[in-house]
Amino acid sequence: MTQQLPPAGADQATGGVAGTTVEDVEPATVSVASQWRLMWWRFRKHKLALGGLVVTALLYFVAVFADFLAPYDSGRLDPEYTYAPPQSLHVVDTSEGWDWGLYVHGYTAEQDPETLEIRFAVDESTKVPVELFTRGPSYRLFGLFETNIHLIGPADPDGPPMYLLGADRLGRDQLSRIIHGTRVSMSVGLVGVAIAFVLGITLGGVSGYLGGRVDTVIQRMVEFFMSLPTLPLWLGLAAAVPTDWGPLTRYFMITVVLSFVAWTSLAREVRGRFLSLREEDFVMAARLDGAGRRAIIFGHMLPSFTSHLIATLTLAIPAMILAETALSFLGLGLQPPVVSWGVLLQEAQQIRVISTAPWLLLPGLAVVIAVLSLNFLGDGLRDAADPYRR
Amino acid sequence: MAAFLARRLLYMVPTVFLISLVAFVIIQLPPGDYLTTLVAQYAAQGESLDQAQLDALNQRYGLDDPFYVQYWKWISGILFHLDFGQSFEWSRSVSSLLADRLPLTMALAGLTLLLTWIVAVPLGAYSAVRQYSIGDYLATTIGFLGLATPNFLLALVMLWVAFSTFGLSVGEANPVTFAIAILVLGTAGTAGLIRILRANLLDELRKPYVVAARAQGLPEGRLLVRYPLRVAMNPFFSTIGWLLPSLVGGEVIVATVMNLNTVGPLLLGALRSQDMYLAGSIILILGVLTVVGTLISDIALAWLDPRVRLRYR
Numbered sequence: 005m006t007q008q009l010p011p012a013g014a015d016q017a018t019g020g021v022a023g024t025t026v027e028d029v030e031p032a033t034v035s036v037a038s039q040w041r042l043m044w045w046r047f048r049k050h051k052l053a054l055g056g057l058v059v060t061a062l063l064y065f066v067a068v069f070a071d072f073l074a075p076y077d078s079g080r081l082d083p084e085y086t087y088a089p090p091q092s093l094h095v096v097d098t099s100e101g102w103d104w105g106l107y108v109h110g111y112t113a114e115q116d117p118e119t120l121e122i123r124f125a126v127d128e129s130t131k132v133p134v135e136l137f138t139r140g141p142s143y144r145l146f147g148l149f150e151t152n153i154h155l156i157g158p159a160d161p162d163g164p165p166m167y168l169l170g171a172d173r174l175g176r177d178q179l180s181r182i183i184h185g186t187r188v189s190m191s192v193g194l195v196g197v198a199i200a201f202v203l204g205i206t207l208g209g210v211s212g213y214l215g216g217r218v219d220t221v222i223q224r225m226v227e228f229f230m231s232l233p234t235l236p237l238w239l240g241l242a243a244a245v246p247t248d249w250g251p252l253t254r255y256f257m258i259t260v261v262l263s264f265v266a267w268t269s270l271a272r273e274v275r276g277r278f279l280s281l282r283e284e285d286f287v288m289a290a291r292l293d294g295a296g297r298r299a300i301i302f303g304h305m306l307p308s309f310t311s312h313l314i315a316t317l318t319l320a321i322p323a324m325i326l327a328e329t330a331l332s333f334l335g336l337g338l339q340p341p342v343v344s345w346g347v348l349l350q351e352a353q354q355i356r357v358i359s360t361a362p363w364l365l366l367p368g369l370a371v372v373i374a375v376l377s378l379n380f381l382g383d384g385l386r387d388a389a390d391p392y393r394r
Numbered sequence: 395m396a397a398f399l400a401r402r403l404l405y406m407v408p409t410v411f412l413i414s415l416v417a418f419v420i421i422q423l424p425p426g427d428y429l430t431t432l433v434a435q436y437a438a439q440g441e442s443l444d445q446a447q448l449d450a451l452n453q454r455y456g457l458d459d460p461f462y463v464q465y466w467k468w469i470s471g472i473l474f475h476l477d478f479g480q481s482f483e484w485s486r487s488v489s490s491l492l493a494d495r496l497p498l499t500m501a502l503a504g505l506t507l508l509l510t511w512i513v514a515v516p517l518g519a520y521s522a523v524r525q526y527s528i529g530d531y532l533a534t535t536i537g538f539l540g541l542a543t544p545n546f547l548l549a550l551v552m553l554w555v556a557f558s559t560f561g562l563s564v565g566e567a568n569p570v571t572f573a574i575a576i577l578v579l580g581t582a583g584t585a586g587l588i589r590i591l592r593a594n595l596l597d598e599l600r601k602p603y604v605v606a607a608r609a610q611g612l613p614e615g616r617l618l619v620r621y622p623l624r625v626a627m628n629p630f631f632s633t634i635g636w637l638l639p640s641l642v643g644g645e646v647i648v649a650t651v652m653n654l655n656t657v658g659p660l661l662l663g664a665l666r667s668q669d670m671y672l673a674g675s676i677i678l679i680l681g682v683l684t685v686v687g688t689l690i691s692d693i694a695l696a697w698l699d700p701r702v703r704l705r706y707r
Contacts, residue, residue, distance in 0.1 A: 235643025
């Protein structure tokens with residue numbers, strides 16, 4: 005939708021000039037910028053939001069190319085390396101002159117004679133060469149063509165493994181599992197918000213548009229859902245999902261459970277927007293112009309609050325990610341063969357385990373980063389949603 | 395005020411009824427019932443229950459009755475005798491189980507609420523008055539971090555720090571874990587409240603009456619506390635309603651991580667083993683607590699803010 009600044013003129017604004025404020029422009033030369041462009045200019049000023057956008061985009065990139073970016077499969081285990089500590093990646097080997105090339109140090113395993121506990125130490129004398137774009141376990145990129153190229157991995161796939169972020173109870177690579185977990189954790193929010201969005205926009209729209217008795221009924225319903233304690237409701241519903249269902253159906257059911265609560269605030273938002281927009285002058289103008297109801301709603305009202313909707317949706321995603329993590333952590337969400345950050349954190353439930361292998365808490369860091377960046381992004385979008393507000 | 399109260403109380407009745415229905419539906423949703431769990435447990439131990447025993451148990455618990463009969467039994471017991479039924483798993487009455495655990499839960503929730511307010515009010519006020527100062531940025535950052543960190547993760551990290559650096563025993567409940575639990579539970583709420591208070595106070599501070607009061611020569615401190623802060627505090631009272639259930643909700647996870655003897659782990663266990671009366675009763679009590687909390691916050695709001703009170707005239 006294009007908003008024109010009065011009076012309607014011809015001159016097109018260049019990005020740099022109009023990036024300042026619209027008021028600076030002389031009345032004689034009129035700039036025209038679409039609403040989305042104005043929003044982008046405003047959004048750009050919010051540095052944290054811009055950072056949030058970049059990190060969010062990166063996370064979704066990781067989710068899409070998880071197979072390529074991760075050195076190993078999510079399920080690959082190696083019982084010889086239980087709780088192996090993280091290795092650091094070296095570029096230059098200075099032990100015998102200067103030798104360029106990526107490598108990590110190997111491990112020396114030592115068994116405690118009393119407790120039979122195996123302790124690992126990084127062995128400075130051994131070298132495990134690491135290569136970029138190396139060959140590893142094969143996978144299907146986008147489910148289409150089969151390949152075995154990975155961004156990074158040990159040069160010899162059958163040699164000693166590489167654990168950049170340590171290993172878990174079964175010697176599984178934490179880095180690979182976090183990367184694979186990105187896929188589920190980041191998409192749960194999207195799918196859940198999509199479901200909540202459909203429910204919220206239909207019910208909220210109907211409520212705000214029709215008003216009267218329908219509005220009262222829907223509002224009571226929303227209030228009722230809001231008065232239910234969220235977490236016990238989630239727990240109860242998630243416990244009701246049969247444990248023997250396949251991973252995909254279970255994943256879908258969990259997102260449905262999550263969106264069960266999230267739609268209420270969306271419905272309220274949509275209804276509120278509808279109610280306030282109905283009183284706006286431009287709606288009145290459109291009505292006087294003889295535009296039909298459908299044209300008014302879809303042609304005039306909806307475009308003017310799409311930006312608000314997008315901001316609200318973005319802010320709803322992190323809540324879903326947190327909820328999925330909590331449910332999976334408690335064992336009521338997704339189940340182990342599937343990897344999500346919450347499932348990975350299940351490994352870190354006991355304080356004793358954490359004290360031997362603190363790197364098991366790393367998926368939590370991923371959650372914090374994802375939620376923070378989505379929050380910043382949503383905040384920036386919300387501020388930018390109304391470019392005319394000062 | 396009386397009309398307002400009567401109206402709010404009347405609204406509560408259908409809501410509580412619906413909540414009880416939802417609580418019961420939720421616990422009936424999983425396929426199978428407690429006997430399925432019991433049979434599975436016996437099978438895992440290499441024993442088995444014969445059909446006669448199963449029938450007897452079915453009879454005793456009334457698990458074969460139609461839905462409405464079971465619901466009526468449960469709800470009439472609660473309404474007329476304050477009897478929440480029997481917990482299958484614990485072989486005790488739900489009421490006595492809850493009596494054991496509710497006090498600690500409520501103490502935890504109350505102390506957390508107190509901590510949230512004590513921290514959030516000064517911090518929120520400070521970051522609004524000194525907008526864009528270093529302290530403001532610090533408070534905002536901490537607020538964002540607090541909102542973004544899952545409760546249980548914070549609990550785990552703090553336990554780990556307590557365990558590894560101070561050598562505290564964290565295996566069982568003790569004052570230290572209790573304090574950590576309060577701190578952890580308070581973080582998310584505090585972060586949210588700081589942000590709300592800051593935004594509200596910023597809006598208030600720009601209003602003409604503040605300028606007028608300042609022009610009259612009112613000292614800055616008194617000016618702040620007497621007028622804008624009072625108006626900006628409104629959300630604090632409206633949050634009591636949802637803070638209470640969200641505290642108990644968050645407490646489920648934190649208490650599970652920390653092995654605290656509160657209602658949370660009880661609910662989790664009951665949901666896992668389909669101990670229906672126990673799970674249903676806890677969900678019902680939490681739901682009623684939410685409704686009561688909303689009522690309290692509405693009354694507090696109406697009492698403080700004449701605009702709210704007069705709307706119900």
